[in-house]
Each structure stands twice: as C-alpha cells, then as structure tokens.
Amino acid sequence: MTCSTKRISAGLAAAALAFAFSAAPSMAADKLKYFTWSGYELPEFNQSFNTAHPDAVETTTFGDDDDAFSKVKAGFHPDLAHPCYDKIARWNKEGLLQPIDTARIKNWDAIFPIFRNLPDLKAGDGKVWMVPWDWGNTSILYRSDIVKDPEQSWNLLWDKKYAGKIATIDAVHDTPVVAALLAGVSPFDMTPEEMDKVAAKLREQRPLLSSYTTDMTSVEQALSSGELVAAMTWNASATSLRKQGVPVEFMKPKEGMLTWACGFVLLKDSANVDLAYDFINSRLEAASGQHLIQSYGYGASTKAAFDLVSKEELKTLQLPADPEEVLKETVFTGPMKQNDELAKMFEKVKAGG
Amino acid sequence: MTRDATTAGALSAKRDTVFTAAMLLPGALATVVLILFALSLVLFLSLRNNAGPLLGEGFTIENFVSIAIDPLYWTVIIRSLSIAGLVTAATVVTAYPVAYYLAFHAGSRRGLILFLVTLPFWTSYLLRVFAWKIVLAYNGVLNSALIVTGLQNEPAIALLNTPAAVVITLAHAYAPFAILPIYVSLQTIPTSLLEAASDLGARPFTSFRRIVLPNSMPGVLAAALVVFVPTVGDYVTPALVGGPSSTMIGSLIQSQFGKANDWPFGSALAVVVMLVILAVILLARHADRAFGSRT
Numbered sequence: 001m002t003c004s005t006k007r008i009s010a011g012l013a014a015a016a017l018a019f020a021f022s023a024a025p026s027m028a029a030d031k032l033k034y035f036t037w038s039g040y041e042l043p044e045f046n047q048s049f050n051t052a053h054p055d056a057v058e059t060t061t062f063g064d065d066d067d068a069f070s071k072v073k074a075g076f077h078p079d080l081a082h083p084c085y086d087k088i089a090r091w092n093k094e095g096l097l098q099p100i101d102t103a104r105i106k107n108w109d110a111i112f113p114i115f116r117n118l119p120d121l122k123a124g125d126g127k128v129w130m131v132p133w134d135w136g137n138t139s140i141l142y143r144s145d146i147v148k149d150p151e152q153s154w155n156l157l158w159d160k161k162y163a164g165k166i167a168t169i170d171a172v173h174d175t176p177v178v179a180a181l182l183a184g185v186s187p188f189d190m191t192p193e194e195m196d197k198v199a200a201k202l203r204e205q206r207p208l209l210s211s212y213t214t215d216m217t218s219v220e221q222a223l224s225s226g227e228l229v230a231a232m233t234w235n236a237s238a239t240s241l242r243k244q245g246v247p248v249e250f251m252k253p254k255e256g257m258l259t260w261a262c263g264f265v266l267l268k269d270s271a272n273v274d275l276a277y278d279f280i281n282s283r284l285e286a287a288s289g290q291h292l293i294q295s296y297g298y299g300a301s302t303k304a305a306f307d308l309v310s311k312e313e314l315k316t317l318q319l320p321a322d323p324e325e326v327l328k329e330t331v332f333t334g335p336m337k338q339n340d341e342l343a344k345m346f347e348k349v350k351a352g353g
Numbered sequence: 354m355t356r357d358a359t360t361a362g363a364l365s366a367k368r369d370t371v372f373t374a375a376m377l378l379p380g381a382l383a384t385v386v387l388i389l390f391a392l393s394l395v396l397f398l399s400l401r402n403n404a405g406p407l408l409g410e411g412f413t414i415e416n417f418v419s420i421a422i423d424p425l426y427w428t429v430i431i432r433s434l435s436i437a438g439l440v441t442a443a444t445v446v447t448a449y450p451v452a453y454y455l456a457f458h459a460g461s462r463r464g465l466i467l468f469l470v471t472l473p474f475w476t477s478y479l480l481r482v483f484a485w486k487i488v489l490a491y492n493g494v495l496n497s498a499l500i501v502t503g504l505q506n507e508p509a510i511a512l513l514n515t516p517a518a519v520v521i522t523l524a525h526a527y528a529p530f531a532i533l534p535i536y537v538s539l540q541t542i543p544t545s546l547l548e549a550a551s552d553l554g555a556r557p558f559t560s561f562r563r564i565v566l567p568n569s570m571p572g573v574l575a576a577a578l579v580v581f582v583p584t585v586g587d588y589v590t591p592a593l594v595g596g597p598s599s600t601m602i603g604s605l606i607q608s609q610f611g612k613a614n615d616w617p618f619g620s621a622l623a624v625v626v627m628l629v630i631l632a633v634i635l636l637a638r639h640a641d642r643a644f645g646s647r648t
Contacts, residue, residue, distance in 0.1 A: 066612040073614075074407060164511065172612065210514050211596050227491030227508075340614060347608045351600040352432075353425030 031058040032275040035078035044291045049282035063214035064171045072096055079270040084262040086173050088120045088130050089335045098268045099127035104277050107284040110302040114324050115261050130263045131280050135323055136298040138174050138258040140251040141238050142230035154178050154253045156230050163208040167219055167231040170212035172343045173333045181255045189337045202349040212350055239297030250318055259330040398620035409617045416621030433601040436519055437584040443524040444580045448531035456539035470529050482593050485522045489513045514596025522594050523584050531576035538572025585630055602626050
C-alpha cells in the first residue's frame, strides 16, 4: 500500500517536472521584446500593430532608464527599448544600438522638427539612433489647498516648513538636475568643484524628504491623502490626480520645468527588426499619440496627434500643442557629460553621505 | 564460505561508495557552481577597475581603499548591522513564547498552529511588505484605528518611511524562521528533566531559567543567525517602507549594479559586508562558547 502510494507520488512528481520543462520552450520566439517605462505598455498605444500581429509583443518594464541601461549591458536582450534622449549617447557608446532607417518610418516627417533634429539622434545617411515618441515635463506637483500660493520655484522642495512631507524622483536626470539649477551650475557639464556644490544642495534636501522614489502610484496616493504636500512628478501624476478631483497644481518654477523627450531605440542584436519597424510605425499614428495625450497628459511627437485633442483639453493638461513654445521656458534634459559621476554621487547622498 | 562472505562484503562496500558518491554529487555540484564560482566571481570583480567591459579592466585595490577611507560606507554598514540586530532581537523575543506554547501547551492544536505560522509564506514577500505599507501608512489601518477609537484626532504616527517600519516588516517576515528552530530545540528537551526539577521543588520560573532556556539556546542561536544574516543585506524592504534615513548596505550594493553602473565597486562592498558578517558571527560563537548557557 505505502509502496504503491510512494510510486504514485513519484510518478506525479516526474510528470509535473516533465510538464514544467516542456512548457518552457513553447514561449514564443518571434514576439517583439519591448523594454519600456512602466505604464507605456498599454495596447491602446499600438492598436494597428496588435490587429496586424495579434499577441506579438512581450513587454518588460523599468522604472528608471539608468537601471534599464545596466540591465541591457548585463546581457538582457530586448528588440526595442524606450530610454530618454539624454541617455542615447551613453547607450551608443557601449555599442548597444543599431541605426533606424527613417525611410522605413512612415510618419518620420510628421515628427516635430525640434525632436527630429536633436543632435545625438543622427546616425548619418538618413538613419537615426532614436525615434522620438513622447515628451513631457518634470515639475513640482503640490496640494494647492495646503501649500497656499507658494513662490513659483523649485525651492519648495527644499522648504523646511514641509519637512517629511516632500518626495522627489529617484533618477539622475531629475533631482540632481534640479539641484544643479538651484546651485547655479550647468547640469549638463560641470567641473568637480561644481559637482560638490550640487552634492551640497542635495545633502541639504535629504533630511526633508519622505522618500526618493520612481513609484508614482505611491506618490499620487500620498499626495491625495495629505501625507505628502509636494512632490517632484511628471505630467501624468498631475493629470491623474486632477481627474480624481484632488486639489493640486503643477508648478511653473521660475528656474524652469524640466522637459524631456524619449523614444524607441533598436538594439544591435535584435532578432525581430521587421516587427520593430511595424511597431514604431503603429505608435506614430495619430490615434496612439492622442491616447498618450489624453490618458497621461504627455506630449506626442507628432502634430497630427495634437490635432485630435481639443484646445480646452490641452489647456487643462497644461500642454501647449507646440513643444517649441514649451522649450522657450523650460530646461531640456539633454545628455549629461558626467552622468556616471553624478549617479555615484547621488547614490552616496541618498545613503547619507 | 568465508571467501563468499568477503566478496559479498567487498561488493557491498563498493556499492556503499558508489551510493555515497551519488548522494554527494548534487551537493558538491551546487557548492562548486552556485556558491564557490559565484563567490570567486565577486572577489575577482571587486579587484577590477570600472572601465569598458562588464567585468572591468586591469587589477586594483582602489575599490577597497575608497570604502576604507569614506566614513559613509561604515555609517551605512553600522546602520545595517543595528537594524538587523534590532530585527533579530525583536524576532527572537516574540518567537520564543510562540515556540514555547507550541512545544509544551499546544496539544492537539499544534498542527493547526504550525500551519498558521507558515501561512504567510503562501503569498509573495512583496505582498506582505505592501500589506505592512497599508497598515503603517499615514491614512492606514493603524492611524485610522487610533482616530476611530478617539485616541487621536488626526493621523499622528508617521511610521512609514522610517527605520522602525523596516524593523517591524522584517521581524514579521522572518518570524517563522525563528519559531521553527526554537520549537525544535524546545521539543527535544526530555520531560524527565522537567519532572525531576519539579520533584526537587523548583518553581516553574526556576525550571524555565535553569533547564528550558539553557537547553533551548542552540535553537535560539540558530534562529538569531538565520534572521540576522539575510536581514543585514536586505534591500527590498528599506526601499519600499524605509525612506531616506534607513538606506541599508544592500540598497547601496544594488545601486552600484544598477543606476551607478559600477559593478567592481558593488562587488568590493559585497566582499566587505561578507567579512563584517563573518566577524560578527565569529564573535557571537566565541561569546557563546565563553558565556554560553548550554549544559
């Protein structure tokens, strides 16, 4: 009796193992592996691609594109990734990318020239390293009922009055850039002495913070409960909290909001280049951009997408239809020459050094 | 007859060796591939310059020098050791009564209680951390309960994003790891010892102090080690509930492999932490041998 029970359970275990191993390889090989910011994987962003190739995208998400860079460098091989413009030179230096042929991008000429002509994009010969898809702003989102008429300045995130009720973004191209602006240093190229000034500014802020984070959902919840009164966020958080009826303002700091642009890069050893082109083309359609504008409040990279959104709606989203107009007042986050040194310094400050 | 016996004996001895070797093989493979290889890779990386390829270039001891001369790393290491120490103390102190009850008083409910102790493991660790986030948050369960009962008018306890939150969350997460070894060591205490003690007129507290506690010390020490060692290097918990003042060494190492993109330095930090933990364990063993209450 016991013997037969043992045999049965052994048989079951063997069957389970065999099943586990046979199930593994059936994961599709010819799916497009897309590595992107969390929240950027919505099917609405590439509807025509999904119709043409049902169930053909496999998404992996990241919360910060420096982490994404390390992951790709360490041997993770997606076909298509979605870093921001300031990182392109860094990815390129490691030889991770292959040029994208703009002749195969149907809406290439519809992309705002200001993004299309960014210097680090150029790969020569009608080719580019990145196809811009989205842009937006980084600023302070604050509870307008608690923080009444603050000075329109990034200094709010350094205000001792709100100690413990402030959060900031845990990414090199956000918080350290703002610290540099406040310290009167160029964020994009600095001497070691200037970097010390930035570090001092960051150190001044650390005790006031509730957290350094890229988890925007938690930040939004904390703002709506009143646990936080001000936080550095991107447009999407402002849009989402306004929709929920939370009294918030997205500040226009006198030092300038940060404006960023991100897009698609094709990895060097991509096995699904054709699928990748189809995917990019689908994302550049006007409807995709319209969804990006309306659900997150981020800017699309084509004018056609903006044309589908009413002027009033753009006004509530604080999103002018022309990025050139925005960039007159904001600071564009371009490549930072000392990105690695800044990252190391930021990590040390965060840990208390 | 005798010859037959010797052959049979030799044969069975041979079979024994084959059997022993077969039994040892998986363990040896796991040790060599998963532990020794990984450890030597970390050691190798820690002596490289952070340049060019993933595995760095050239050899240097600069990584260790910069750790040694920068007080920040020692602050963070000491902070990690204190948080892990607090977690260990909290876990062992709260686990002991549970284990004691399980071993001596649970009776027929023992199976059920053991099942309940292991129940949290049925869900992912992340979910348990998020559950604590809900409890400790500003408008979370704890603060809401205080308001409802009239003890507070507005959310007062700011527990989330403090080191206290890290200690609470980790102590809860590691409770079963402490309960089980203590329970086993308590269960192996012969009841005759306790009977003898009470026959000789020992009060319950005296027999606990002189018999139960000393005999369960190996279990308590095992529990303390099992809790202490992994919590020193934990980085998920401080990242989720800790806030800036509870950055632990694990977070710092993780960021070297992520954002800061300096694998050699991260490896050097990892090696230093391993050595520090080793030193702490040796100290603890020494203390146990010198003042240990094992009979």
